[in-house]
Each structure stands twice: as structure tokens, then as C-alpha cells.
Amino acid sequence: MKIIDLKCAIIGKSPVIRIVTDEGISGFGQTEWAKSYLKPFVLFYKPLIIGEDPTNVEKVMSKIRRLGAFKPYGAAVSAIEVALWDIAGKAANLPIYKLLGGKVRDRVLVYNGGIRFPFEGKDSPENFAKDVLKMKNLKEGFSIIKQGLSLHGRMATNYKDYFYGDVSWDNNGNQSSFTGGFSQNLPHGAQITEKGFNYTIDCILAMKEALGDEVGLALDLGPGINPSDALKFARAVEDLNIMWLEDMITGDYTPYVLADLYRDVTINTSTPIHTGEQIYLRHNFKDLIDKRAVNVIGPDPLDVGGLSETKWIAEYADMNGIMIAPHGTIDGLIGLAAQVQLAATLPKNYIAFEYCVPCHDWWYDIIDGLPNPIVKDSYIDVWDAPGLGVSFNDEAKKYLKEEDKDFFE
Ligand SMILES: [Mg+2]
Secondary structure, three states: OOOEEEEEEOOOEEEEEEEEEOOEEEEEOOOOOHHHHHHHHHHOOOOHHHOOOOOOOHHHHHHHHHHHHOOOOOOOHHHHHHHHHHHHHHHHHHEEHHHHHOOOOOOOEEEEEEOOOOOOOOOOOOHHHHHHHHHHHHOOOOOOOOOOOOOOOOOOHOOOEEOOOOEEEOOOEOOOOOOOOOOOOOOOOEEEEEHHHHHHHHHHHHHHHHHHHOOOEEEEEEOOOHOOOHHHHHHHHHHHHOOOEOOOOOOOOOOOOHHHHHHHHHHHOOOOEEOOOOOOOOHHHHHHOOOOOOOOOOHHHHHHHHHHHHHHHHHHHHHHOOOOOOOOOOOOHHHHHHHHHOOOOOOOOOOOOOOOOOOOOOHHHHHEOOOOOOOOOOOOOOOOEEEEOOOOOOHHHHHOOOOHHHOOO
16 A cells, blocks of 8 residues: 555644545544644645555654654654554454554543633633533543643733733733634743732632542643742642642643752642643653652644554653643544544553644544544443544535645545
8 A cells, every 4th residue: 555645635724634545444533623734734744654554654754753743743643653553454354443553441430621602701710610510510520630820821911910920911912812822922930929829829719629539630831831830739739639830830832841940849849740731752751750850641643643653652651650631622533533542552650631623623524433522431432433423514515715725535
């Protein structure tokens, strides 16, 4: 079997990759839907993989892996890897999890970092509590909910004098806000004020009170928090059984790791410390894991280099006592299928992956193969159809932009 084409269409806002073979089998992959600008990066790899046998996934990847980078530039490589596994699975008539070593669980736990409600009223501890209560009551029955606070999201800009630094303003003169992809002005930084710190703790206490001990609360707080503030946060919430504090120092769209700074925080607190969604390749997790600099890593399979890359990292983390909770909030429905196949195979350090949502609800109408309902009591049952086990139906064509009209041909 040979690869004869690599295509990329932006469906809604979501870059979708299709690898076409000479035997009539196609494979699909997808990147985060905040990255519609990635299409040229995807096509950049086309001449490097044409003519290769897609079922030799590792050989194909060895040609392109070194031409990726930290988020967002590892996404194209990662989505191509997923599409290769989709082809390999279809060619073997096996689900991808069989090719990754077989499943170790029949259902995979997911956590909520993506299903959000418009924030009602002013920022206040009470309204943060109401917000997580709505998430607690979702039909998916999530057993872990993640909330963005502090420098991650609205707090740094909405709460006056949150930190000793300038609030970022966008080019239109508005206070910048987190957009779900990246804000042009993130990350903020500098010391957090005492009242900003106390306010953050009040919001965390209110959310914990609302959730009780039935639903775990994870917090995404940065990047940009200095190590001493990070340790203060971690120690201040030690009695609250927080699932993890995410990306406080480096993280989202930060093209470096600073493992030693994380280690200084992690070894001085019992609160689990988490990072890793922006990191590309196992090599860039080595320092974090060798130094046991965090308690939980959160690579995104659609940024880190793909499914087998994530599995390598998970196994190495497991040997070092580090847990894994893969990132994935806006990886879309093909991303969701890829995450399920991967999570089925991860070792015992697997906690949950971040449930992936599409950019538009009509995505649920154009993809066949997902279970209905998808999530039951915070779990997704692993399915057995070949490859990713999901496919586009005829409805999908009507959402193709003019320039992508031949995407399925
Ligand atoms: Mg995050």
C-alpha cells in the first residue's frame, strides 16, 4: 500500500487531515479547532510522505517528526500520525488499540474541561460555585471537572489589581481574555497581589463546597505564575484534595518546560502538580519525568506527536510514579475517537483524558460510529470497529468550504 495524497480541509473551524492510499483506504486525523491556520503546515509534509507505506507508521513518522515543534506546531505531525494509524487499523481490520498493544480497560474515564456555560453575573466565589454546579449536573456525569482560574482565563483581567503587572489589552483596546485557543496577550505574569491571592482561594473554597467530595476539582492556573506564588497556591489548598494544579509556571503555548522550577514546587507540597499540554515529543518530557518534577503530566496526543508518542511518555511516566491525564478539550470528534483508542491502552497511571468537544454542534451529525450517548457516568465504552472506528457521512459534504470541495473525492 502506498500514500498517494495528503489533504487538509477546514471543516467549521477544525483542520481535518485525510491521507489517501492507492488501495482505496483513507485515514483521518484532526487538530485542535483553534488552529485553522495550520492547513499550510499540514500540506508542507505532503512531499515527504507520498509513496510511503502508511502501515509502516513509525517509518513514515521518522521522516517528519523532526520537522515539528511545541504547540501549535506539533499538531500537524500529530494529526498525520493519527491518520496513519487509522489506515493501519482499517488495513488490518482491527481497532487502533490492538495495534498499540491491546486494551487494558474496556471503558475509559474522561474529565470535563470543554463543556462550558456562559458565566452568569459578575465574577464572584458564589458565581464560580454556580458555574461548576452546572457542570456537575451535566448528563455526562463527569467525575472530574477542570476550571480555569488566576492567570488562566478571566480572573487576571476581570479582578482589579489581581497582580503587580499590567493587564493585557488587545488591539481594539479591550481587556484581553482567554479565547479557548490563545490570547495574543497571554501569558500574564509577575507577583499576584495579596487580595488577588485571597480571592482565588475564596473561589476555590466555594467551588469545593459546591462539588463536595463526589466530583474532583482540577484547576488550570497559568502559565505565568512565579514559583513562589505557585507554591503558596499549592500549600493553601492542601486540605482540599484538589485533583491537580495545572500549568502554573509554564504550559499552554509556552515553548519550553523549566522542569527544575516545577520540581521546587512539587517536592514542597502534597497538592498534585500538573503540566505538559504544550510539549512536543517524549524527549521534552524526559527532564520532567526523570526529575519527578510534577505529579501528573498532560500531553495532548494531537500536539505531542501522536498516539504512540503519548504511549511512550505514559509508560515512562508510570515507571517514575507520575500519573497522566491527557489534554484534549478542543480536539474535536476525530480527536475524541483517537483519544479513546489510546486511553484504552495506557498503563495504570492513567487518570482520565479531557473530553473533546467539536467547534459546532453539527459535527455530531456528520460523524458516524460514536456511541450514543457518548459518555455514561464519566466513562466512554471502547468500541471495536477498525481504525479509529468513526467516519464522515454524506452530510459532511455540505459543510466543506469551496476550496475544499474535493476533500472526500
Ligand atoms: Mg490547560
